[in-house]
Amino acid sequence: MSQPHIVAVPYPAQGHVLPLMELSLWLVKEGCKITFVNSEFNHKRVMKASSENDDVRNKINLVSIPDGLEPEEDRTDLKKLTEAIGEVMPGKLDEVIKMINESDENGVSCVIADENVGWALGVAEKLNIRRVAFWPAAAATLTSFFSIPKLIDDGIIDSDGAILKKQGIKLSPNMPIMNSSDFSWAFFPDPALRRVVFDLVNDNAERVKSANWIICNSAKELEPEAFAMFPQMSPIGPLLATNRLGSSTGHFWPEDSNCLNWLDQQPHNSVIYVAFGSFTILDLTQFQELALGLESSKRRFLWVVRENLILNGDSVYPKGFKDRVGNRGHIVKWAPQQKVLAHPSIACFVSHCGWNSTVESVSNGVPFLCWPYFADQLFNQSYICDIWKVGLGFNKNENGVIGKEEIKNKLDKLLGDTTFKEKALDLQAKVNTSVKEGGSSNKMFGKFVDWIKTQRSSI
Numbered sequence: 001m002s003q004p005h006i007v008a009v010p011y012p013a014q015g016h017v018l019p020l021m022e023l024s025l026w027l028v029k030e031g032c033k034i035t036f037v038n039s040e041f042n043h044k045r046v047m048k049a050s051s052e053n054d055d056v057r058n059k060i061n062l063v064s065i066p067d068g069l070e071p072e073e074d075r076t077d078l079k080k081l082t083e084a085i086g087e088v089m090p091g092k093l094d095e096v097i098k099m100i101n102e103s104d105e106n107g108v109s110c111v112i113a114d115e116n117v118g119w120a121l122g123v124a125e126k127l128n129i130r131r132v133a134f135w136p137a138a139a140a141t142l143t144s145f146f147s148i149p150k151l152i153d154d155g156i157i158d159s160d161g162a163i164l165k166k167q168g169i170k171l172s173p174n175m176p177i178m179n180s181s182d183f184s185w186a187f188f189p190d191p192a193l194r195r196v197v198f199d200l201v202n203d204n205a206e207r208v209k210s211a212n213w214i215i216c217n218s219a220k221e222l223e224p225e226a227f228a229m230f231p232q233m234s235p236i237g238p239l240l241a242t243n244r245l246g247s248s249t250g251h252f253w254p255e256d257s258n259c260l261n262w263l264d265q266q267p268h269n270s271v272i273y274v275a276f277g278s279f280t281i282l283d284l285t286q287f288q289e290l291a292l293g294l295e296s297s298k299r300r301f302l303w304v305v306r307e308n309l310i311l312n313g314d315s316v317y318p319k320g321f322k323d324r325v326g327n328r329g330h331i332v333k334w335a336p337q338q339k340v341l342a343h344p345s346i347a348c349f350v351s352h353c354g355w356n357s358t359v360e361s362v363s364n365g366v367p368f369l370c371w372p373y374f375a376d377q378l379f380n381q382s383y384i385c386d387i388w389k390v391g392l393g394f395n396k397n398e399n400g401v402i403g404k405e406e407i408k409n410k411l412d413k414l415l416g417d418t419t420f421k422e423k424a425l426d427l428q429a430k431v432n433t434s435v436k437e438g439g440s441s442n443k444m445f446g447k448f449v450d451w452i453k454t455q456r457s458s459i
C-alpha cells in the first residue's frame with residue numbers, strides 16, 4: 001500500500017503548533033508522510049529553537065508560507081493578523097498542495113487543519129481533498145461554539161456575539177456552569193475585535209461540521225458529557241510526547257533542560273511548578289506579588305518567566321528576592337514542560353489552565369492551582385476544580401490582584417490535603433488507560449488511522 005501523504009496546517013500560535021506536531025509524529029509512526037505548513041514567522045522560530053537531530057526536523061517535511069504580515073509587525077494584534085491571514089494564506093496553501101500533487105504520484109491524501117483555520121479546510125474542499133479538523137482544546141469548549149445558534153435563540157448573546165445576559169449556563173446537565181461573560185470571544189473589550197473573533201469562531205464551527213473527521217486532543221474519560229452532546233467529535237488524546245517516549249517538538253523558544261538537573265536534586269513531591277503557557281501576560285504588580293507569594297511559601301519552586309510575560313516591560317523582581325530564595329527557587333525562560341511535569345519532584349502546578357498544560361498535568365497526576373488568564377482557560381478551571389476536583393482556584397483582592405498571602409494560603413491548602421493528589425492519581429490512571437492499547441482514545445485513533453490508510457481519494 002502506498003504511503004498516505006498528509007498536509008497539516010496549525011493555527012499560528014504555540015499552543016496549537018505543539019499538539020498538531022505531536023499528532024503528526026504519531027501519524028509518522030503509523031506510516032504516514034507529513035508536510036507541516038507553518039507560517040514563515042513561526043517556522044523560523046521553530047527552526048531556531050530546535051536542534052538538528054530533533055524529531056521535528058527529521059521525521060516531518062517542514063514547509064512555510066507567509067501569514068501576510070511583515071516580520072516586525074505585531075502578531076498579537078488579532079484583528080490585523082486575522083485579516084492578513086485570510087488574504088494571503090489560503091492562496092499559498094493551495095500552491096503547496098498543488099505542488100505536492102504534481103511531485104507525489106499519489107497526491108495529498110488528506111488535509112488535517114486546526115479547527116481555528118477553517119480557511120484551510122475550505123482550500124481542501126475546493127481541491128476535492130478529504131478534510132480533518134483537529135481541535136487542540138477541550139471538547140467542552142468546542143461544544144460551546146457549536147451551541148452558538150442556541151445561545152442566540154435563547155437571547156444569551158446577539159448575532160454579533162455581544163453578551164445580552166450575564167448568567168451561568170449549563171450546556172448539558174452534567175457539564176460545569178459556564179459564565180456567559182467567559183465565552184472565548186467575550187474577553188475582548190473592543191467591540192470590533194470581539195466581532196472579528198466571534199465571526200471566526202462561528203464560521204469555523206459551521207465549516208468543520210462538513211469535515212470527514214473532527215478529532216480532539218482529549219479523552220472520553222475527561223469530558224464524557226461533551227462527547228455525548230456532539231458525537232461527531234472524536235477523542236483521540238491526549239497525545240503527548242511523553243506517551244510516545246519522545247521529546248515534544250515545535251517549540252518557539254529553546255527549552256532550558258538544565259532545570260531537569262536541578263529537579264533531580266530536589267526531594268520527591270516537593271517542587272511547585274509555575275508556568276503560564278505562551279500567551280498570558282501579567283502586570284508588574286501581579287508578577288511581584290507572585291514572586292513574594294512563592295518566597296513566603298518557603299517551598300521549592302521552578303518558575304517559567306517567559307521573555308514577554310510582563311505587560312509593557314521587563315521582569316523586575318522584588319528587591320533582594322533572588323538572594324533570599326537562593327537555590328530553593330529555579331527560574332527559566334522556557335521549560336521542557338512535559339518532562340518537568342513527569343518528574344517525581346513536582347508537587348503541584350500553578351497553571352494558567354491552557355488545555356495543553358491541563359492535559360499534560362492530568363496525564364502526570366499533578367494537582368493544580370488555577371490562574372486562568374482568558375478564553376477557554378476559565379472553563380478548563382471549572383473542570384479542574386469542580387468536576388475532577390484536582391485543584392483549587394485563587395481569589396483576587398479588591399485591586400484585582402492575587403495577593404502573596406492568597407498564594408501562600410492556597411499552596412498550603414492544596415499541599416496540606418492529600419485528597420487532591422489522590423484524585424489526580426485516579427484521573428491520571430483513567431486518562432493514561434485511554435491512550436494505551438485497547439483504551440477508548442487509542443481505539444478511536446486506530447479507526448482514524450485506518451480511515452486515512454484505506455480511503456484514498458473520495459471526499
Ligand code: UDP
Pocket residue numbers: 014015016018251275276277278279280304333334335336337338353354355356357358360
Ligand atoms: N510549554 C513548554 N514550556 C514552558 C511553557 C509551556 O513547553 O515553559 C508548553 C506546554 O507544555 C504546552 C504549551 O507550551 O504544551 C502551552 O499550551 P497551553 O495550551 O497550555 O497554553 P497556551 O500557550 O496556548 O496559552
